[in-house]
Amino acid sequence: MEVRASVCPHDCPSTCALEVEVHDNARIGAVRGAADNDYTRGVICAKVARYAERVHHPDRLTQPLLRTGPRGSGQFRAITWDEALDRTAEALTQATARHGSESVWPFYYAGTMGLVQRDGINRLRHAMRYSRQKLTICTSICEAGWFAGVGGYRGPDPREMAKSDLIVIWGGNPVATQVNVMTHVTRARKERGAKLVVVDPYRSGTAAVADMHIMPRPGTDGALACALMHIAFRDGWADRAYMATHADCPEALEAHLAARGPEWAAAITGLPVAQIENFAALYGATKRSYIRLGYGFARSRNGAANMHAVTCLATVAGTWPHEGGGALWSNRGIYHWDKTLIEGLDVRDLSVRAMDMSRIGAVLTGDRTELGTGPEVHALLIQNQNPLAVCPDSNRVRRGFAREDLFVCTHEQFMTETARWSDIVLPATMFMEHDDLYQAGGHTYLQIGPKLIEPPGECRSNHAVICALAHRLGAKHPGFEMTEWEMIDATLRASGWPDAATVRARRWVDAAQPFAQAHFLDGFAHADKRFRFAPDWNALGPFGAAMPKLPDHFAIVDARTETHPFRMVTAPARQFLNTSFTEMPSGRARERRPTALIHPADADRLGIADGARMRLGNARGEVVLHARHFDGVQPGVLVVESVWPSEYYEGGIGINALTSDDPAPPAGGAVFHDTAVWARAEAAALAQAAE
């Protein structure tokens, strides 16, 4: 047995440096966090610590498959790789010949975060002029909200949290989704007596261990941030000298906030005035306060406005210049990659149609707002994504996948819902079975994750499949002639980093910026170096015109009504990551079953017993799950931790049947936590259906 270095590839900002026990180049044993990486610090989440269960799972796909029964039936027969690739290339060629190249839509996201295996599909897309994909499902709302004020995707080093006196985790649950944040928070609490405040609409695992949990209604974070800034101006802790040199319009902001005090915010957020005042007093008294922004609170129609409002708070308080102070969403902008080879950016044509991935249901059912004047989509090539389970309005997605004139090839590790609805299924490697290159949003290291073991059966990497298809399709690009390792090496060199052999030998390279740059001492990342209280939302996306000029409560959420009296949040489950890990029995056992957290007062009023079946619904669909009485939400709020595959719900309809594919302004984005629903005891729902 040897212990070898690796990198976690999953869709998680921590991108942990790993140590993996390897047996005979064929099997892995225990997986641990690298103790000598000063961000990972030897800590990883439980689901990756058990990774051997996933790698050596008996249900791994190991052979190419051809559909033999009706779509979605799960009836397939094994075929050779040559036949699978020939059939796929033929289907893509036929779609192009009949309907034009834009009728083919390569579709991907973050099943792996490795740059080569994740993004190489774009090289084929651009070389063949297939439809482009707007990457909206996770980050586009956060991106806009953060960029609006700051002007770049970077911020104070997250390792500085250990030197903070106050850490505010706003709209995230790192205990479940980014465990290393808690390592640094714990150090700050132990060594400095730092306080932890969590802002989240439910008592998550992180909120449960906080010194103060602020629990606003979903989608009201902008109002809370405005009230905190109002108090800053009112009580004299607004840093006027800092704003005078580093912000665009502090006087206009102060005047605007005059009418947005704690009473105003209390009515919108449902928070007690006294709690808003207490939070403000703590924040205002602490210059070393670090706001760690999560993704969760941005998954709302007003998410970008809310994220911008929270970044404004750090600017009003003037915390950015202080060690352990400021705010961070992601450090993704510090790596200066040249991804020309990986993505084929030199053959990209921006006049080729781009469609919103979060609206794949609309695309596949002929919605012209996405298709424009171009052809309908007749062929999908899918890697690293499970759109039938994770994309919004999933009943509509399913109607799209049911089209008989649609060809679908999915390259996957397990028989996911999307794979089951495909014509061709190709078996994919996992991260320890191929080479790749990683950056992190949650820290500052770039790393190489080398191949450690041979894959099972006939599994092939994403890169291998893309190159093999390119050769059959006649696509030309140097990247199709390179190995993964050559691609990593060339990309590192082109981006100004050490070569691949050096990075592998060093295990990681720290891309952290100097303190002055990371803390914006020399100005923010806009051309005029000033933080923007009044951003140019129109410049950030096509839907920016309606957004508030200054931080505000942007009242465009899917509001509660008499017929839909609940606001539903689909927070991530601790044992799952999107739909990855749902195949592991140990994780499923811990999560038990799809469950809605409901306030006991709501449950009693509706006659829903603790543990009973209940039904949720809206105009898009209905799902059946089980209730858990939980006083860690405000009345009128439901939390469904997911993403469970649909087959675990009664009736086979998963939670995204209820979520909307409305694009969030200014640039689109999935609004997973912004859903009005009705809720009923299942018996009552059945009775009504029978009437």
Ligand code: SF4
């Ligand atoms: S915490 Fe995130 S990056 Fe680290 S091992 Fe778990 S999923 Fe991977």
